Amino acid sequence: MHDITVKNIMFSYDKELILENISMKIDSGDFVCLLGQSGCGKSTFLRLMAGLSEPDSGNILVGDNELKGASLDRGVVFQDYSLFPWLTTGKNIILSLQQKFKNESKKELKKRALYYLERVGLDKATFDKYPNELSGGMRQRSAICRSFALDPPILLMDEPFGALDAVTRAKLQDMVLDLWRKDKENRKTIFFVTHDVDEALLLSTKIFVFGSSPSKIIYTHSFGDEEKVDRDSLFNNKEILDLRNKLIHIINKDIEEKINLKEIII
């Protein structure tokens, strides 16, 4: 269907190499976490996936088609600006829905929007509120609502919960997992950028750890079908604890190397 193959992606900005030889194979319906310290290029990679930038070389295949430019087939949830602040939440959602469902009436689209607002745990009143009248958590819920209402086969999320407090963050993680799990037949392929190891363990079926300068994949882990981590096993299961320690160790080592490298240059 839409298995994704990333082949030898190179990307540089201002002559500096940012991504070096990124390759991965993703099955349709995977929940992929891109994990790494900040500034390691994982968000840059997500921008390539979104079609907002183009790689210098290499390509990204969705099914058999090469990915070109931004498209409604790949929904994006940004860290804190997926909604236009000058439109109400409802108008934001309707505007995007009109892009995809061109022949449907406004009434139908509103129904769809309200249905998904409910599914992300927001009440109807949110529809007429402006984004800056909402809390950070509600804004992200609205952004996720917009993405799921558009129903793209691939969803890209760039540290969507990075600016939220711990409690809200946990709630939203559960919500996204729930939304993702419920679509059993057409499960979305999700790419989720985070620097939080626990978040990655909790959400993902595949984890790619990005190392920095230039960024490359330094570690990969796939969970088996029955191995899905939940909040309890995250802290009780020996195997998962080992994996957690390993991931933290890998990331810390990468940070140390970066610091040493800087000292040598200075």
Next chain:
Amino acid sequence: MLKGIKNIKDYIGTIIILIMAFLIYIFATDIYNILDPVLFPGFSKIGPKFYSSMPKLWKSLISSLKLLIPGYFGAAFSGILLGILIGTNPRLNKNLKPIIFALNPIPPSMMTPYLIAIMPTFYLSSVAVIFIGCFWPFLNGTINGIVLIDQKYLDNSKVLELKGFKKLFNVILPAAAPSILSGAGTALNFAFILLAIAEMFATNSGLGHFIQYYADFSDYARVISGLLFMGGFIVIVMLGFEKFKKKILFWTLNENK
């Protein structure tokens, strides 16, 4: 009623300053005669003349509006339209920038002989003076607003495949609105400054003409009456504009206002 009281409270400082200025002026003129009585007639003279000029002042205002409204809104329309065209077209922007830099600072008053020669009527040449003065702030405000749109809004619009007019009205114009409206404010100021120049030739009426006319006869009581009337009008327009601006730009205001 309650709102009225609140408004007065909000502007209490303004009211005190105005009363102070009024008192100082009365002391300096009517009471102690410190200032030159021709240039600074006392309120005992201004008051009656202001009152007797009222019908003429209202007429002048209407006549000024006939210049201001087409000049200002004509400039708004063409400035924003051209601004959109240039702002969304990097190549055009780059090539036209030096030309805009060169033309922008030329005072419209210096163009008056040419405008009179080119325009079919005196009325239109007066409108043209205001038009030119207001055009540049609108144009620059729109171009700058569009060029400086935050990348995140553009990314978002790309992801949603927004294109053409839909993108223009839902993303480009709202995102550029702060800069366009700041240009609109500058243009409004210019419009009033240029009003007097535009009314120096061409028309026999208007607020600028009123002031100019009585200044020529050294009737400064009427000049000051005209200035006060015009000042009052400008304040009302500006406050209205501020309100409009706040309404459009509500989303830029602080969340915890």
